[in-house]
Amino acid sequence: xxxxxxxxxxxxxxxxDALIRVFKRPLELDIEVKPDILGGVWVRVGDTVIDGSLxxxxxxxxxxxxxxxxxxxxxxxxxxxRGLKQ
Amino acid sequence: MSDLQAMQQPxxxxxxxxxxxxxxxxxxxxxxxxxxxxxxxxxxxxxxLYDAMVGEMLLFADDTLGMALNLEENAVGxxxxxxxxxxVEGSSxxxxxxxxxxxxxxxxxxxxxxxxxxxxxxxxxxRASRVRPVEWPAARIIDRxxxxxxxxxxxxxxxxLVPIGRGQRELIIGDRQTGKTTIALxxxxxxxxxxxxxxxxxxxxxxxxxxxxxxxxxxxxxxxHTIVVAADASAPAALQYIAPYAGCAMGxxxxxxxxxxxxxxxxxxxxxxxxxxxxxxxxxPPGREAYPxxxxxxxxxxxERAAHLDAAHGGGSLTALPIVETQLGDLAAYVPTNxxxxxxxxxxxxxxxxxxxxxxxxxxxxxxxxxxxxAQVRAMKSVAGQLHLELAQYREMAVFAQFGTEIDQTTQLxxxxxxxxxxxxxxxxxxxVAMEDQVALYYAVTRGHLDDVPLGKVTVFERQFLExxxxxxxxxxxxxxxxxxxxEQIESMLVDxxxxxxxxxxVLGD
Numbered sequence: 001x002x003x004x005x006x007x008x009x010x011x012x013x014x015x016x017d018a019l020i021r022v023f024k025r026p027l028e029l030d031i032e033v034k035p036d037i038l039g040g041v042w043v044r045v046g047d048t049v050i051d052g053s054l055x056x057x058x059x060x061x062x063x064x065x066x067x068x069x070x071x072x073x074x075x076x077x078x079x080x081x082r083g084l085k086q
Numbered sequence: 087m088s089d090l091q092a093m094q095q096p097x098x099x100x101x102x103x104x105x106x107x108x109x110x111x112x113x114x115x116x117x118x119x120x121x122x123x124x125x126x127x128x129x130x131x132x133x134x135l136y137d138a139m140v141g142e143m144l145l146f147a148d149d150t151l152g153m154a155l156n157l158e159e160n161a162v163g164x165x166x167x168x169x170x171x172x173x174v175e176g177s178s179x180x181x182x183x184x185x186x187x188x189x190x191x192x193x194x195x196x197x198x199x200x201x202x203x204x205x206x207x208x209x210x211x212x213r214a215s216r217v218r219p220v221e222w223p224a225a226r227i228i229d230r231x232x233x234x235x236x237x238x239x240x241x242x243x244x245x246x247l248v249p250i251g252r253g254q255r256e257l258i259i260g261d262r263q264t265g266k267t268t269i270a271l272x273x274x275x276x277x278x279x280x281x282x283x284x285x286x287x288x289x290x291x292x293x294x295x296x297x298x299x300x301x302x303x304x305x306x307x308x309x310x311h312t313i314v315v316a317a318d319a320s321a322p323a324a325l326q327y328i329a330p331y332a333g334c335a336m337g338x339x340x341x342x343x344x345x346x347x348x349x350x351x352x353x354x355x356x357x358x359x360x361x362x363x364x365x366x367x368x369x370x371p372p373g374r375e376a377y378p379x380x381x382x383x384x385x386x387x388x389x390e391r392a393a394h395l396d397a398a399h400g401g402g403s404l405t406a407l408p409i410v411e412t413q414l415g416d417l418a419a420y421v422p423t424n425x426x427x428x429x430x431x432x433x434x435x436x437x438x439x440x441x442x443x444x445x446x447x448x449x450x451x452x453x454x455x456x457x458x459x460x461a462q463v464r465a466m467k468s469v470a471g472q473l474h475l476e477l478a479q480y481r482e483m484a485v486f487a488q489f490g491t492e493i494d495q496t497t498q499l500x501x502x503x504x505x506x507x508x509x510x511x512x513x514x515x516x517x518x519v520a521m522e523d524q525v526a527l528y529y530a531v532t533r534g535h536l537d538d539v540p541l542g543k544v545t546v547f548e549r550q551f552l553e554x555x556x557x558x559x560x561x562x563x564x565x566x567x568x569x570x571x572x573x574e575q576i577e578s579m580l581v582d583x584x585x586x587x588x589x590x591x592x593v594l595g596d
Binding site: 049063064 | 116136
C-alpha cells in the first residue's frame with residue numbers, strides 16, 4: 001500500500017478492515033510512504049491494483065481528455081484530402 | 087477542417103476542456119496490472135495478469151493497446167497494436183477485461199479506418215454507437231440459408247462462368263499484376279444498384295496503392311456504400327494480423343442487421359506473412375515454410391464467418407472475396423492450397439492471358455464456383471450455361487487447328503464462335519455491365535447472331551448494341567430484370583431487337 005503521508009493507527013486499521021472486506025481474505029498491510037502520489041491511497045494485492053491516488057486520478061482524467069481529443073487530432077492523418085491527391 | 091479551426095481558438099479549447107473536466111466521474115475499481123518483462127519487435131512478455139483472456143485488450147502505460155495471445159504459466163505474450171517506442175521493461179500494463187473490439191455500424195460507411203476503427207481519412211471522429219469483438223464465432227448451421235441470391239459483379243466473364251452468390255466465399259487468385267484488385271474493385275462499383283454494402287480490407291499493401299483504391303471508389307461514387315479498413319505495409323504486424331477480423335466484425339454487424347454485405351480481403355498472403363512473423367516472435371514452433379501449425383485455422387475461422395442468414399435471422403448475408411497472390415502461377419504452395427480448400431471456388435487469373443490482351447485474365451478452365459450456380463439468375467443460366475463446355479471445346483480444337491490440318495465446316499464454325507466468345511468476355515476496368523445487358527449479349531453470341539460480324543469488330547458491335555438497348559429497348563431490359571428468366575416473350579423481343587439493330591443501327595465501318 002502506498003500513501004502520500006504517514007497515517008495514524010486508526011486510519012490504518014479502518015483501511016485494513018475495508019480491504020479484507022473487498023478481497024475476502026486475510027491480508028497483511030505493508031505501508032510505503034511515497035510523497036509523489038500527491039494524495040489518496042494506492043493498493044496492490046497480488047496483480048490487482050486499486051488506484052485511489054491523486055496522480056492516478058489525474059492520469060485517468062488525462063486519458064479521458066486525450067480520447068476526447070483524439071478524433072480532432074486525427075485530422076493530420078495520412079488519408080487527408082491532401083494525401084489522396086498524390 | 088472546421089473542427090481543426092475551432093480547436094485553434096484558445097477560448098473554445100478551454101471551454102471544451104472545462105466542461106469535460108466538470109462532467110468527469112472517477113470510479114475506483116480493482117484492475118489487474120502486470121509488468122513488462124521484455125519488449126521488442128512488436129511483442130511484449132508481461133508478468134502478472136493471471137486472469138487475462140486470450141484476445142483480451144491490454145493497455146500499456148502510454149495508452150497503446152495490446153492483445154494477449156500467449157497465456158503461459160507465469161507470463162502473458164502480447165502483441166502491441168501500435169507504436170511500441172514508449173513501452174520499456176518494467177512499465178505497467180493494465181488488463182481491460184474486454185476482448186479487442188472495433189466500432190461497428192452504418193456510421194462507418196464512407197470512411198477509411200485502421201484495424202481498430204480509428205479514422206485515417208481526416209473526416210473527423212467515427213461516430214459509432216456500438217463495438218463488436220474482432221474475433222467471434224461464425225453463424226450456426228441452423229441460422230443459415232442456402233446460397234440462392236446472386237451477387238452481380240458486373241464483370242461479364244465472372245457472372246457467366248463463375249457466378250457468385252450472396253454468402254459465398256470466392257477466392258481471387260493469381261500472380262502479381264494480373265488484375266486481382268481490379269476485379270474486386272469493379273465488383274464494389276457494381277453494388278450501388280443492388281444495395282449491397284461493401285468493405286475493402288487492405289492488408290500489408292503500399293500506402294500509394296491504398297490511396298489509389300480509395301480514390302477510385304470516391305471518383306466512381308462507390309465510397310459512400312463502402313468501408314475501407316487499411317493496415318498498410320508499414321503498420322505493425324499485429325495490426326495487419328487483426329485487420330481482416332476487424333473488417334469481418336464490421337461486416338457481420340451489418341449482416342445481422344439484415345443487410346447484404348460484400349467484403350474483400352486484399353490480400354491473405356500478406357496476412358499469413360504477418361501472422362508468421364508474430365508467431366515466430368512469440369516463439370511458437372515453426373512448421374512448413376516456417377508458418378505456424380494453425381495457419382489453416384487462421385483463415386478458416388475468418389472465411390467461415392461469411393454466411394447467408396435465414397429469414398428468421400434477418401436474411402442478411404456476408405459474401406467474402408479473399409485475394410491470394412501466387413508466385414509464378416504456383417497454385418500448390420502452402421497458403422493458396424489452404425485457401426482454395428476453404429473457399430467455395432476460385433477465380434484464377436493468368437499472367438500470360440493478361441499480356442495477350444484477354445482482360446480480365448480469367449482462366450476459364452481452372453476457375454470454378456461450387457455454389458454460385460444455384461444463385462445464378464435463370465435467364466443468365468439459359469444463355470451462359472453451355473459456355474464452360476463451348477470454351478473448353480474451343481481450346482481443344484484451337485490446338486488442333488494450329489497444326490494446319492484440314493478442318494470441316496462445323497469445326498470451322500465452332501472455332502469462329504469460340505474466338506468471338508473470347509472477344510465478348512473481354513472487358514475494360516471500372517466498366518461494369520448490367521445483368522440484363524449481359525443476357526442480351528450472350529444471347530446474341532450463343533444463338534449465332536454474331537457469326538457474320540468480323541472478329542475485330544466484336545467490341546464495336548458490343549458497344550453499339552448495348553447503347554441501342556439502353557436507348558431504344560428499355561422495355562426489354564426491364565422485362566429481363568423483372569422476369570429474370572428467358573420466357574418465349576423475352577426471347578422473341580431479343581430476336582426482334584437484334585435484327586432491328588443489325589439492319590438499321592449497326593455501323594461497323596471498314
